[in-house]
Amino acid sequence: MNFQSVGEILDFAVAKEEQSAQFYDSLAAQVRQESMAEVFRELAREELQHKAKLLEVKQGGTFQPAPEEVADLKIAEYVVDVEPGPEMSYPDALILAMKMEKAAFKLYNDLAVSTKDAVLRGTFLALAQEEARHKLRFELEYDRNVHQDDY
Amino acid sequence: MEENPQAEKPKKEKIPRQKMPEQNVSARIRNFNEVPLGYDPETAQREARRCLQCKNPQCVDGCPVEIDIPAFLQLVVDGKFVEAAHKIKEKNVLPAVCGRVCPQEDQCEKQCILGIRGEPCAIGSLERFVADWEADQGETILPSLLPPTGHKVAVVGAGPSGLTVAFDLALLGHDVTIFEALHEPGGVLMYGIPEFRLPKAIVKREVEFLRRLGVKLYTSVVIGRTIEVDDLLKSGFEAVFLAVGAGLPMFMKIPGENLNGVFSANEFLTRVNLMKAYDFPDVDTPVWVGKNVAVIGGGNVAMDCARTALRLGAKRVSVIYRRSRSEMPARHEEIVRAEEEGIIFFFLTNPIRYLSDEKFWVRGMECVRMELGQPDSSGRRSVKPIPDSEQIIDFDTIIVAIGAGANPIIASTTPDLKTNRWGYYIADEETGLTSKPRVFAGGDIVTGSATVISAMGAGRRSARAIHKLLMESKKV
Numbered sequence: 001m002n003f004q005s006v007g008e009i010l011d012f013a014v015a016k017e018e019q020s021a022q023f024y025d026s027l028a029a030q031v032r033q034e035s036m037a038e039v040f041r042e043l044a045r046e047e048l049q050h051k052a053k054l055l056e057v058k059q060g061g062t063f064q065p066a067p068e069e070v071a072d073l074k075i076a077e078y079v080v081d082v083e084p085g086p087e088m089s090y091p092d093a094l095i096l097a098m099k100m101e102k103a104a105f106k107l108y109n110d111l112a113v114s115t116k117d118a119v120l121r122g123t124f125l126a127l128a129q130e131e132a133r134h135k136l137r138f139e140l141e142y143d144r145n146v147h148q149d150d151y
Numbered sequence: 152m153e154e155n156p157q158a159e160k161p162k163k164e165k166i167p168r169q170k171m172p173e174q175n176v177s178a179r180i181r182n183f184n185e186v187p188l189g190y191d192p193e194t195a196q197r198e199a200r201r202c203l204q205c206k207n208p209q210c211v212d213g214c215p216v217e218i219d220i221p222a223f224l225q226l227v228v229d230g231k232f233v234e235a236a237h238k239i240k241e242k243n244v245l246p247a248v249c250g251r252v253c254p255q256e257d258q259c260e261k262q263c264i265l266g267i268r269g270e271p272c273a274i275g276s277l278e279r280f281v282a283d284w285e286a287d288q289g290e291t292i293l294p295s296l297l298p299p300t301g302h303k304v305a306v307v308g309a310g311p312s313g314l315t316v317a318f319d320l321a322l323l324g325h326d327v328t329i330f331e332a333l334h335e336p337g338g339v340l341m342y343g344i345p346e347f348r349l350p351k352a353i354v355k356r357e358v359e360f361l362r363r364l365g366v367k368l369y370t371s372v373v374i375g376r377t378i379e380v381d382d383l384l385k386s387g388f389e390a391v392f393l394a395v396g397a398g399l400p401m402f403m404k405i406p407g408e409n410l411n412g413v414f415s416a417n418e419f420l421t422r423v424n425l426m427k428a429y430d431f432p433d434v435d436t437p438v439w440v441g442k443n444v445a446v447i448g449g450g451n452v453a454m455d456c457a458r459t460a461l462r463l464g465a466k467r468v469s470v471i472y473r474r475s476r477s478e479m480p481a482r483h484e485e486i487v488r489a490e491e492e493g494i495i496f497f498f499l500t501n502p503i504r505y506l507s508d509e510k511f512w513v514r515g516m517e518c519v520r521m522e523l524g525q526p527d528s529s530g531r532r533s534v535k536p537i538p539d540s541e542q543i544i545d546f547d548t549i550i551v552a553i554g555a556g557a558n559p560i561i562a563s564t565t566p567d568l569k570t571n572r573w574g575y576y577i578a579d580e581e582t583g584l585t586s587k588p589r590v591f592a593g594g595d596i597v598t599g600s601a602t603v604i605s606a607m608g609a610g611r612r613s614a615r616a617i618h619k620l621l622m623e624s625k626k627v
Contacts, residue, residue, distance in 0.1 A: 032563070035572045071524075074536050078503045079404040089559075090572040095404065144529070145573060146401055147473070148450075148554030148600065 003115070006123050010058045013108075013127055017051035020044075020100060027093075030086045039093050050130070070132040073139040076102040094142045101135035168270040169198040176491050180461050183346040183429060186488060187251075187276075192232070195280045199227035201272050203264055210274060213262035215608040218242045220259060220274055227277055236285035239278060240294075244318040244360075245311060245607065247286065247353045248340060250279025253604050254482055286356055293363055297324035302621040305330060305388040307374045307561070310338020311603045312594030313394035314361060315610030316617070321364040323618050328367040328388070330374050335425060338396050339595075340603070342425040343417075345455050347462070348485075351424070375561035380568070380590060389624065390589045390617045393576065394610065395561060397595035401554040403447070407505025408551070412441060412513040416452045416552035423459050441547030442466040445516065447502060448552035449479040454486065456550045457494045465548070468494050473501040473521045473534055497544075499523070501536065505549060515545040555600055565590075575599055583613035591617055 003009045021044040028040035076098040082088070084096060105128050112124035172188045173179075179186050190198065202224040210220045218239050226235035239246045255261075255275035263271030285291055302325045306313045309331040317327045335341050337354040362368060374380060374395075383391050400415030402408050419438065422428040426436035444460040446453050449472035457468045470489070472479060475498045479486055490496070502516040520540035524533035557574030569577045569586035576585055576592040583591040593609030595601055 033559075033570070033574075035570050035574075039572050071533075071535055074519075080406055082404075089574070091401075091404070140527075140533075143534075144527070144531075146554065147403070148401065 003111070003120060006119060007058060009111075009120060009123050009127070010054050014051050014054045014058075016104060017047045017054065021047035021051070023100075027084055027088070030084075031088055032086050036088060036090065036093065039090055043093070043097055046134075050134070070129055070136055072132070073136065073143060075139040075142055076135055091142060091146050094138050094146075098135050098138035098142065101131050101138065105131035105135060163203070164200065166197055166201050168201065168273055169194045169276075171273075171276050179347065180458075180492050183462055185350050186347050189283060190276060190280045192230070192284075195227055195232075195277055196230065198273050199224045199277055201265060202228075205264055209262035209264065210259040210272075213259040214242075215258065215602070215604045216242045216611060218259075218278075223281065224272065224274070224277060227281060232281050232284040233288060235281040239281065243604070243607065244315055245357050245603070246278050247282035248311070248349060248357065249604055249607075250275050250277075250282055251349050251353075252340075252344060254602060256483065258602075258604070286353075291360060293360075294322060296322055296364065299326065300324045300621065302326065302390075303328070303388045304617060304621070305383045305391045306394060307380075307383075307391065308332070308338055308394035308396060308594075308596075309336030309358065309368065309370075310340065310394060310396050310594065310606065312396075312606040312610040313338065313392065314357065315607040316392045316394065316593070316614045317361055317366045318364065319611060319614030320617060321361070321366050323614075325618070325621060327365075328369065329361075330372040330378070330383075331368065331370045332373045332395075333425065334371050336368055336370060338394075339398070342398075342421040343452070343455075345420065345424055345459050347458065348455065373560065375564045380561060380565045380587070384589060389621055390591065392583070392610075392613055392617065393561060393585070393590065393592040393596060394594045394606070395558060395596050396606075397555045397557055397575075397600050399556040399558045399574075400551070401556055402551055403502070403553060405502060405504050407507060407513065407516075410505055410507050410513040411511055412439065412547060413505055413549045413551065414439075416446075416448070416456050416550055417555065419456055419550050420452070420459065423463070429463060438463065439548065440465050443546050444468045444548040444550065445471050445502075445544070445546040446550045446552055447471050448554075449474065449481060450552065450554075451481045451485055453552040454481045454489045454494075456552050457489055458492060460548070460550065461492055461494065469497055469544075469546070470494055471497045471500050471502060471516075471518065473499065474523060474532065475499055478523075478532060499534075501534075502549075503536075503541070506543065513546065513549055515543055516549065517541055517543050555595075557596055557599075573599070581612060582616035583609060584616060589620070 024040045024044035028037045031037050079095050082092040082095045108124045108128035112121045115121050173186050204221050208221045211217055223235045223238040243249055259274045260271040265271050304320050304325050304327050306317050306329045309329050317329050320327050336358045340354045400417040422436050422438040427434045428436045428438035431437040440460050440463040444465040446457045453470055457470050460468045499521045500518045501521050502518050504517045505513050506515045508514040519536040521534045522537050526532050559574055562568055562570045567587045571577055576597050578585045578592045578597045583593040585592050591613045593613045594606035
């Protein structure tokens with residue numbers, strides 16, 4: 001991938017969010033339980049919100065990385081992969097989502113490392129941090145509900 | 152003689168909280184008998200005398216089923232133990248169970264005024280005492296039942312919530328049938344809680360009491376498989392109460408959880424408690440316990456697993472908990488007993504993968520050290536791994552006791568029964584009515600894992616709602 005401008009990077013990021021939304025919508029159509037279909041529709045809506053935010057940035061909005069470091073619970077790193085399918089449970093959906101966000105985080109981070117242009121690097125890092133925030137949200141939800149410590 | 156208003160009230164005798172005798176440690180780690188041995192009548196009366204008989208008793212507010220605690224304690228003081236048991240049974244059908252397993256320290260005893268400056272009155276121990284006393288007197292007296300209404304109700308699950316709803320509806324004259332998936336009724340009281348905390352004879356006694364009230368009970372019937380909820384409604388049951396609990400074991404989904412020697416707490420405890428695996432080969436079901444056991448989790452179930460493994464002969468049993476001791480959700484007394492029995496605790500430690508030997512048996516785990524952060528919205532302190540803190544610890548058995556979820560069997564075969572994303576049934580908080588007409592639900596399958604008494608409270612509320620529905624509807 002060779003990016004020449006911030007605009008190109010944002011176009012790429014917008015397309016990624018769009019792909020993710022379509023992926024979640026396709027899962028919403030597959031799963032048997034209505035409550036899980038709603039989970040995937042919600043995830044798709046979130047991706048479209050991210051897309052809208054990126055389009056806003058492209059049209060002159062600001063895009064600054066969050067001032068504080070985003071916590072990494074590393075759950076996405078430790079849990080095994082799940083296979084998307086009609087019987088997915090909510091914990092499975094969370095694992096899938098956190099791993100997708102983690103992959104996006106890694107991609108933007110790698111792109112930041114590979115570019116020498118400070119402006120482009122800053123954009124990649126800001127995108128990476130956004131993905132890290134999304135991942136943290138899923139990790140916290142998983143952590144609170146799956147790791148109950150007891151029953 | 153005229154009473155002198157200036158005269159001082161006689162000072163109440165200062166009695167320390169009465170300790171319940173227990174089996175000593177060296178004996179109890181070699182048997183499955185109950186650890187606390189119960190009060191004798193004199194000790195019970197001495198403890199009951201500590202109650203201040205408050206005009207506005209806060210303890211009652213702390214009880215999820217609002218037992219008239221001062222009244223039952225006064226009956227104990229008066230030596231009317233059977234009457235005290237009846238007073239509790241006005242609100243709680245399982246006093247011998249709740250006296251043993253309810254977290255009174257977070258409920259009634261937490262509110263006791265004596266606890267402000269000293270130790271609260273031992274309400275739970277006294278509840279246990281009177282329930283056992285009544286049972287020891289021989290056959291318990293049956294309460295009077297209202298005349299038969301001819302209305303039929305099905306209860307799915309014979310745990311605390313199901314037993315309570317069945318009891319209340321039977322008293323009101325309804326024809327109640329319980330369907331239980333396992334071969335013994337009692338739910339988590341039978342399969343989950345070990346004999347040394349809750350002797351199974353007590354659960355059987357309470358179930359027998361229900362049978363004597365005329366409640367019919369079928370075991371080994373899996374509703375959602377053997378019979379579906381719609382079949383029940385079509386076959387003459389006018390209402391169904393779903394009380395199937397939250398028995399689906401949670402796993403961390405880390406690598407190696409499918410290795411031999413890695414158990415869910417549910418499987419391990421069910422084999423031991425319900426199937427009596429400790430008597431194998433005299434019973435059919437064995438259980439594997441190695442010499443060096445790790446239990447993952449910090450709650451009561453983790454303590455139960457650790458102490459059970461010890462009793463089954465493990466040489467070294469460790470609890471791996473990712474927070475610190477003060478965050479452990481287990482009851483304080485269970486943590487103390489586990490410590491007394493020699494259970495080892497690894498705090499702020501979390502497994503990230505289990506390691507295999509060449510025959511796919513677990514041989515240990517890789518863990519990370521954790522650090523605590525700020526409390527989250529629920530008040531629980533967040534926790535995150537410390538980078539580069541990985542270490543390997545050897546174990547030959549792992550028991551995962553991190554929590555349980557909703558079993559999907561009924562929801563997957565009852566399309567109009569709405570669940571939330573975690574699989575718990577969506578039900579009205581006051582009545583327990585689900586999205587499906589004439590189908591109610593209560594207990595852990597609605598709230599997620601909670602206490603025995605809160606499940607019983609849900610059963611009681613639904614019984615009222617079901618009774619109202621039945622009495623307002625025409626007989627089918």
